[in-house]
Amino acid sequence: ETGVTQTPRHLVMGMTNKKSLKCEQHLGHNAMYWYKQSAKKPLELMFVYSLEERVENNSVPSRFSPECPNSSHLFLHLHTLQPEDSALYLCASSQDKGKRKLFFGSGTQLSVL
Amino acid sequence: LAKTTQPISMDSYEGQEVNITCSHNNIATNDYITWYQQFPSQGPRFIIQGYKTKVTNEVASLFIPADRKSSTLSLPRVSLSDTAVYYCLVGAYTGTASKLTFGTGTRLQVTL
Numbered sequence: 001e002t003g004v005t006q007t008p009r010h011l012v013m014g015m016t017n018k019k020s021l022k023c024e025q026h027l028g029h030n031a032m033y034w035y036k037q038s039a040k041k042p043l044e045l046m047f048v049y050s051l052e053e054r055v056e057n058n059s060v061p062s063r064f065s066p067e068c069p070n071s072s073h074l075f076l077h078l079h080t081l082q083p084e085d086s087a088l089y090l091c092a093s094s095q096d097k098g099k100r101k102l103f104f105g106s107g108t109q110l111s112v113l
Numbered sequence: 114l115a116k117t118t119q120p121i122s123m124d125s126y127e128g129q130e131v132n133i134t135c136s137h138n139n140i141a142t143n144d145y146i147t148w149y150q151q152f153p154s155q156g157p158r159f160i161i162q163g164y165k166t167k168v169t170n171e172v173a174s175l176f177i178p179a180d181r182k183s184s185t186l187s188l189p190r191v192s193l194s195d196t197a198v199y200y201c202l203v204g205a206y207t208g209t210a211s212k213l214t215f216g217t218g219t220r221l222q223v224t225l
Contacts, residue, residue, distance in 0.1 A: 002156070002158070004156075035215075042214075042215045042216055042217050042218065043157070043200075043214075043215040044214075045213075045214055045215075088154065090156045090157075091156075092156065101147070101159050101162065102149075102157070102159065102213065103159070104155075104156025104157050104158070105156050106154075106155050106156055107154065107155065107156055109154065
């Protein structure tokens with residue numbers, strides 16, 4: 001148990017569906033992240049939130065929409081995805097300045113049909 | 114961000130010591146070196162972090178030479194459960210958040 005909980009663990013969706021991934025951290029951290037891991041590829045940093053403000057958006061397509069309503073929760077809203085978006089989506093959190101340790105959740109395995 | 118280079122894969126027998134080396138030639142003064150472990154279908158897990166010389170914790174040691182252009186993760190007496198992908202990351206914080214990027218990692222296979 002890392003203190004970062006992701007739901008759902010598995011998700012299958014059609015290309016026209018709208019779904020959301022949820023992440024919750026119980027560590028009192030104030031930075032949260034979304035990473036994407038495709039099969040046999042490195043983790044790709046998608047979004048970074050610091051103190052509920054988005055500080056990084058690594059050229060992610062607009063069909064992925066993040067939301068950070070408070071420092072404990074992070075969402076990734078999905079709509080009109082493509083089959084190549086099938087991947088493991090990982091949420092992570094970290095403490096503020098002086099700490100460089102990321103705590104990851106177990107991820108959501110997404111399949112787009 | 115400093116780019117890292119690691120071997121793609123390594124094999125070891127149970128009970129042996131495993132050393133995984135990471136090259137990071139353009140490491141910056143403020144950068145730390147961090148290693149993560151990842152099992153299939155799980156998120157990476159922090160193993161160890163260092164800035165220079167040697168760091169040791171209950172699961173691993175990290176050796177960093179004076180020029181800091183490389184680092185070596187040492188796993189003493191590995192077991193089958195150490196079979197995983199190991200990532201070396203180099204970076205620092207920008208503001209209050211980390212923008213660390215992961216490389217391809219080293220896939221360690223431990224057998225009997």
